[in-house]
Amino acid sequence: MSNTEIFEPESLRVTRQIRDEILDGVRLPGSKLVERDLAQELGVSRLPVREALRTLVSEGLVTPRPRTWAVVREFSASDVVDLNEVQAAFESLTFTLAAQRHNREGLRRLKDALDREFQAAEAGDAVRARRSGADFHEIVTSLAGNELLNELQGILSSRIRWLMGQHDDLIRVAEEHAALYEAIADRDVARTQVLIGQHMVSSRSQAIAKQASSADSHA
Numbered sequence: 696m697s698n699t700e701i702f703e704p705e706s707l708r709v710t711r712q713i714r715d716e717i718l719d720g721v722r723l724p725g726s727k728l729v730e731r732d733l734a735q736e737l738g739v740s741r742l743p744v745r746e747a748l749r750t751l752v753s754e755g756l757v758t759p760r761p762r763t764w765a766v767v768r769e770f771s772a773s774d775v776v777d778l779n780e781v782q783a784a785f786e787s788l789t790f791t792l793a794a795q796r797h798n799r800e801g802l803r804r805l806k807d808a809l810d811r812e813f814q815a816a817e818a819g820d821a822v823r824a825r826r827s828g829a830d831f832h833e834i835v836t837s838l839a840g841n842e843l844l845n846e847l848q849g850i851l852s853s854r855i856r857w858l859m860g861q862h863d864d865l866i867r868v869a870e871e872h873a874a875l876y877e878a879i880a881d882r883d884v885a886r887t888q889v890l891i892g893q894h895m896v897s898s899r900s901q902a903i904a905k906q907a908s909s910a911d912s913h914a
Contacts, residue, residue: 792839816865
């Protein structure tokens, strides 16, 4: 390993892989996560898997079970409402501060995420579009210039990314992000506040509709 390479603990790699598979819909809600099976599947010992599951439980994506297994969390309709309420308050503040405080480099990164989202949405690549859309929101948080908000983002990130993945209208979401980008770039705080409010209402309605549809299909 060269001096410029950074060592990454096995548990972080395993955590990232399982997290991405949950958020991308590869591992479905209610799916079993058994230490022994995951270790064999990922080609690692059981220790990094155990640490990964512990981390994912703390992030709210996994529900622990006795002994050496867990399940992918099944979010209820009330979970979605709770998450949306917290996200709406969080995003209202971060988008407002970003409109006031952004810099040129931050705006460039935001535009790059938006371009990636549109490219993926137009190609029908839901996984990449949703990831880029989540990146858009996280970059806005960094533009707010508030360290405490960045800490809260770290705590809420996985659950908010899950919530933002509960939609199928990829182009519509990208267009809403484009309008928000323009308002932030113009430093138009009032317009930003109106647009993020509308975006949160839209996100909530899509998430609740998807939850209802999922519940019907399992009835």
